Amino acid sequence: MNSKQIRDFEKEIEEIYESGKIKAPVHLRNNNEADLCAIFKNYKVKKEDYLFSTWASHSHALLKGVPREEVKKKILEGKSITLHFPEHNFFSSAIVGGICPIAVGTAWQLKTSKSDARVYCFIGDMSFLTGIASESIRYSMNHDLPITWVVEDNGKSVGTITEETWNGSTQEWYQIYRNLSSKCKNFKIAYYQYNMTYPHSGTGIFVCTRKRIDSLELLIESVFSSCSNKDNIDLWIGFDEDDHKTSMFLSCHQEKDRINTYVNSNKGSSCVLCEKDYVNRHKDIIQPMVDRSDAEYLWVLNDDLTIKTNNFDLIIEQCVENFLSDKVDRVFYGMPLVHFIDQKGLAKDTFSLDHDNKLFFKTEYSCYPLITRETEKILGHFLNTKFASGGADIVLGAGIGLSNYCRKEEMPVVLEDKLVDTFKRVRPYEVLPSEFIRDNGGMSYEVLPQTIVEAYVDVLKNNNLSCDHYDTSTPSPQLEIMNTVATLNKKMKEDQVIDTISPVGLDILLLFKCSNCKTLYRSPSSHRMDHSCCTHCGKISYIKANRGGHEYMLDLTNRIRQAVPEVKKGV
Numbered sequence: 001m002n003s004k005q006i007r008d009f010e011k012e013i014e015e016i017y018e019s020g021k022i023k024a025p026v027h028l029r030n031n032n033e034a035d036l037c038a039i040f041k042n043y044k045v046k047k048e049d050y051l052f053s054t055w056a057s058h059s060h061a062l063l064k065g066v067p068r069e070e071v072k073k074k075i076l077e078g079k080s081i082t083l084h085f086p087e088h089n090f091f092s093s094a095i096v097g098g099i100c101p102i103a104v105g106t107a108w109q110l111k112t113s114k115s116d117a118r119v120y121c122f123i124g125d126m127s128f129l130t131g132i133a134s135e136s137i138r139y140s141m142n143h144d145l146p147i148t149w150v151v152e153d154n155g156k157s158v159g160t161i162t163e164e165t166w167n168g169s170t171q172e173w174y175q176i177y178r179n180l181s182s183k184c185k186n187f188k189i190a191y192y193q194y195n196m197t198y199p200h201s202g203t204g205i206f207v208c209t210r211k212r213i214d215s216l217e218l219l220i221e222s223v224f225s226s227c228s229n230k231d232n233i234d235l236w237i238g239f240d241e242d243d244h245k246t247s248m249f250l251s252c253h254q255e256k257d258r259i260n261t262y263v264n265s266n267k268g269s270s271c272v273l274c275e276k277d278y279v280n281r282h283k284d285i286i287q288p289m290v291d292r293s294d295a296e297y298l299w300v301l302n303d304d305l306t307i308k309t310n311n312f313d314l315i316i317e318q319c320v321e322n323f324l325s326d327k328v329d330r331v332f333y334g335m336p337l338v339h340f341i342d343q344k345g346l347a348k349d350t351f352s353l354d355h356d357n358k359l360f361f362k363t364e365y366s367c368y369p370l371i372t373r374e375t376e377k378i379l380g381h382f383l384n385t386k387f388a389s390g391g392a393d394i395v396l397g398a399g400i401g402l403s404n405y406c407r408k409e410e411m412p413v414v415l416e417d418k419l420v421d422t423f424k425r426v427r428p429y430e431v432l433p434s435e436f437i438r439d440n441g442g443m444s445y446e447v448l449p450q451t452i453v454e455a456y457v458d459v460l461k462n463n464n465l466s467c468d469h470y471d472t473s474t475p476s477p478q479l480e481i482m483n484t485v486a487t488l489n490k491k492m493k494e495d496q497v498i499d500t501i502s503p504v505g506l507d508i509l510l511l512f513k514c515s516n517c518k519t520l521y522r523s524p525s526s527h528r529m530d531h532s533c534c535t536h537c538g539k540i541s542y543i544k545a546n547r548g549g550h551e552y553m554l555d556l557t558n559r560i561r562q563a564v565p566e567v568k569k570g571v
Helices: 003-018 033-042 058-064 068-076 100-112 131-142 162-166 170-180 213-226 244-252 281-292 312-324 355-360 373-379 392-402 450-462 477-495 550-568
Strands: 050-053 090-092 119-124 147-153 188-193 203-208 233-240 259-264 297-302 305-307 333-341 347-350 370-372 408-417 509-513 520-524 531-533 540-542
Touching: 003 033, 003 058, 003 068, 033 058, 033 188, 050 058, 050 100, 058 068, 058 090, 100 119, 100 131, 100 147, 131 147, 131 170, 147 170, 162 170, 170 188, 203 213, 203 281, 203 312, 213 233, 213 244, 213 305, 233 244, 233 281, 244 259, 259 281, 297 312, 297 373, 312 333, 312 370, 312 408, 333 392, 370 373, 373 477, 392 408, 392 477
Parallel strands: 050 090, 050 119, 119 147, 147 188, 203 233, 203 297, 233 259, 333 408
Antiparallel strands: 297 370, 305 408, 333 347, 333 370, 509 520, 531 540
């Protein structure tokens, strides 16, 4: 097995994974193939030797001699992070540092049995700095066990920079152990560094813009100045073919080699109100960029935003992967924290700008959602392409929130949104009589009199406003939300997802002080409860009918009872 064969194998697994055929976490690696091949060659790893690995063990198994198809079969079964091949003396663990004492025990047995075999234990830089690894290494060193520790340093503890996590250098600790073990005959320790740039770890950022160079420049600057590694970012900027200003700006930008562009030439929709042909930004620009990207994390941003969180790419990866670590699917919906800046320069922290919709749909949504590639593949789109402008973000957030998946998470990534055009834009339902509006944004075109349309157009012209376009295919948001819910629930049923539960009842324990024995005790409550029995002395006491007693308990019980249906719906 050589470097190219290992790279080809990981690429094949990546493609299978992104097709949705692997229903479990997969940790791919790259850029360390040559280092691994050198270690196996220089240390002359034999068939009878034992190898203990991490959650990223594909390459180790192949180099140990496990047939390619056997490794692939286990991965397809969902066992990528827990590969075991006892017949090849190969074992792994998804628990950070969990494999270390097992490797030490095996090495001790080999020494006491006077075997010629050795143990090779591979650990990442995060595991290397844990207490369990330190004790295992020192123990094997003190007893000069036949074990070789291989530290693979990619600079990350899951998604956080390792030196920041542990406040120390992995390489420095390696040198300490190396110096201490200089007199050992059997004990060995090896170390190598590599920069993992595998596409599945990347964050794709998709921006639709038109002739707003100043704000776009600030966004691009914030993306590349705030990320930890520019190679983690797959930035796409989409614009219309007649937007020569944006095209010229991007072609001259200092980061032009890192910016992917998509030029749209389509105006396939016609507005039923202003009668102009217009671009559907979701269908014509954003989705084509998503289709061309190989990023695992998909994030849509406006061109009037700036990212305020340093190392946001690592935070996103850590947030997503930690959240999905115990899930059987990779459905994820992330909500960054947004500072909405009004005309007075005041900021408002919120995860949901439209509180009416939040209440109506019984769920939060994000104006700038982040989802996984698998989520996009299940739905068939990132943001619903039936919505030309507004509404798609609401549908996505509400649909995922109401589905049985409910893979929603608030992310500690801050955006600043200055709402450049929001204060100049007007929606039809802000001008037209409410009886002509349905479903919070959808238009009843069949009954919309021409006089109303003309009045609306006049308002736009007189106030120098742009139309928030609608066409005959603009759907009902409520209908599309339910379609999203049905799609996700159907996929869940097909995949036999079993990691979800629904509440069937509530038990509330209240704390009382007995008037007789003066002890504190906990007692279960019900909305009909007017007395309580001390669990120590057995005295029965009536609950005072005030805010500190019965009324408080009743209020608490009712509020939680009301929450149960929402929890059942996955909110």
